[in-house]
Every structure is written in structure tokens, then in C-alpha cells.
Amino acid sequence: MTESLTILVTRPEPGGSATADLLRARGHVPVLAPCLDIEALPATLPYTCDAIVIASAQALPGLPAAWRAIPLFAVGDATAARARDLGFITVESASGTARDLADLVVRQLKPRAAIVLPCGAGHSLELAAALRTAGFRVTRRVVYRSRPAEHLAAAAIAALAAEAVDRVMIFSPATARRFASLIDHESLAGTLRRAIAIAISPAAAAPLARLPFRAIRAAISPDQDHMLAILP
Template sequence: MLVTRPEPGLSETMAHLAASGWRGIACPALNVESRPLRLSEARFDGVLVSSGQALAALRGAVAPDLPLFAVGEATAARARAAGFRDVRAAGGDAAALLAALGPAPEGGGHLLLPTGEGVGQALAEGARRLGWRVTRRVAYVARPAAALATDGLAALAAGRVEAVLFFSAATARAFRRALPPLLVRSLSDIHAIVLAPKIAAALDPAEWARISTATRPHQDAMLECLARREDGDAVIRS
């Protein structure tokens, strides 16, 4: 199967696939560049992290003992590995992240929200409705890949791909834009598996054999969407 997510996360998913008995091909559709955080002398009461992509910019920019609310367990694990000591994991999406955050304490509280360029406004507004003051800063920029990985394109051309994994709507759109026109027809035999409904909305169902949405926002649930064929033709099996 093709894995379209960029680092950080790509290597983790590839290792998870291998451990689960599946063969993956790295085919990132986005290039992510970290940006230094431009922070004032303001004091923060916590950090709200909706993507593991933001963690690189946080290193050295905020105190490691500051409470960090991570969108899910994978992001929380990366935050702990980066040295953050007070990490609280939510259930995997923005609604769960706001629920884990909860209302601001009496007298208010100030959150840092490091996000990608052009995203995070809805999450910031949700936290403000809970009484928090929110400072949103760009921590990374995600650009569509100019071209997809050679290995991925070769597998598509040879009809050796059974499934493609999409972890974000931006990745789904970037993959489709970077796909050579001659290979668009190959999608009609391929199962698209997405992490959340909004990602499915970024795909054209007429182009795919099937689009499946994980029942929960976790890569394990994405793998559960796969029909485990036993006839030997599925090249995603190792």
C-alpha cells in the first residue's frame, strides 16, 4: 500500500505496517518545513498541539514542564520523546482535544497554539469559547510535493497497489494533484483508506474502487478497513 503522509509520522506508519504484516511504499504527498516560533515575553499556561508536525518548533521555545495537550496518543508519545514532561493525550481529533482541555480556570488562562500555515483557526476559536486566551503561531509549513516518489509511481503503473492511506485532507488533495494524468485510471482498482470523514470529502469517489473511513482516528483503525485477501494477489501483504 502507499503511505502518503510526510515525516514525522511516515516512518512510524511504515514500521507499524511492517510489524502488522503489510508491505508499505513511502509516497509522501507533502513536504513539511519547521518554522521558528515568534513568541513575545507572554507567559503561557499550556500548549495545544493538534499535529505532531508542530513539535520540532517547540523545542527550546517553551519550558518542557509546561502542560501540553496533544491531539492523540501518537502525538503525545512524540512530545514525551522530545522532552515534554506534562503531556496529556486526547482522543484523536479536534473535538476530543477541546474536551481534554476543558474550560479555562477562574481568572482565565493563556494557551499557545502552534499550527501549520493557514490552519488552526477553528481550534483556536473553540478554545476561546471555553474561556481561554489563545496565541496561535505558525510552527510549520506544508507544501504539496512537486512529484510523487518513483517507487510509488512504478507500483501504481504496474498495478501492484491495493490501497492508499490518507491521514489529512491536504495530503489527499496534494496526492491527486501530483499524480500523473496517465495514472489516474489506476485508482479505479485501488482502495482509499482515510483517517476521518473530512479527508474522504477531499477525494472523488468516482475515481476509486472504494473509499473507507476509519471508525476512530488511529492508524490501527485504518488497517481494520482493509479486506485481508488470502488469494496471494495483494502485494501489500509481506
């Protein structure tokens, strides 16, 4: 039987609650501790396109309902599942990185296809460049931005202060940097000595190195499924 773990989930909403539900179904005790706040931004989008390319589920809520029938290519399985939940009919997952996503689009779409790439502020620039180099007509639009959370959630502070946290799930380098800053601000570094950090990638693990975790594990592929695989 799988050991029940108390797990801090630092992912912002709406993904944080979805991850918490998944952990709860596996018998764990999730504690939401979002380290970034997501703000939707107004964006002028084309009337239509040949395909939508998504590198983060945070970009999905801002897409018009009229686009549900347009083929959508997602960076990973969780993002693809979120798109299907929102009503997108034709969804394919690259099950990997932005580079894998670009490769999938190249294999599946005809040259000169018109692609819309909704993304966060400062995100997906390399992906857009790679798709343009491959011959696609890419419209990149910023539909959200992330801001550092001002405080750790009260429940997270309480769990850390009680030294009850077994794992901390970190979903991006920006989240890792903000988590480290918030831990310093709350003088909680010492409470991490029995906890293990679960990072989505080596880049997300790097900012955690100065914190006294018992161990820091990085997923071999940057997605939630591979993070879950290294929880025990």
C-alpha cells in the same frame, strides 16, 4: 494470519516513516508517497505558559527544549506518543478531533490559563477561537506550513505502475486533493482499480471520489489507529 498488503503512505515526514515502521511491524509493505512537504517557520514564542495545545505532530519539532516540563495536550494518541518521544513529561491525549481536544483542555485547566497553540499556517483557527470563548488566554503561533509535493516519489510511481498497490492511506483533505492531482499528472488513475483508499475522515475521503478506487473507506474517528482498523 494477516494478509501482507502493499500500502502507499501519503503522510509527510516525520510521520510518514513512523507510520511505515508500524505497518512493517504488522507484516505489510509500506511505500512512502508524501503528497505534502512540511516547512518549519520561525516563530516568536512566549517564554513560558501554563499549557501547550497541539492539533498536529508537525508542530512539535519547533518547540523549545525548555518547554518539555510544561503540560501538553495532544489531539490524538499518535501525536501524544510523538510528544513523549521528544521528551515532554506530562502529555494527555484527546484521542479524537479538535473539538475533543478543546473539551479535554476545558476539563483539565483552570479558567484564564495561558495556553500556547503552535500550529500550521491556516490551521487551528477554530480551535483557538473555541479555547478563547471558554475563557483561556490563547497565543496561537504558526510554526510550520505545508506545500503540495511537486511529484510522487519514484518508488510510489513504480508500485502503482506495476498495479502492486493494495491500499492508499490518506491523512488529510489537503493530502487527498494533492494525491488526486499527482495521479492525474502521472496518468496513473487506471492503476488504482484494485486498490482501496483508507482515509482518516469523510472529509479526506471526499476528494478521492473521482478516482477509480475499488473502494474508499473512511475511519470512524480521525486518527491513525482507526485507519489501521479498516486496512484489511
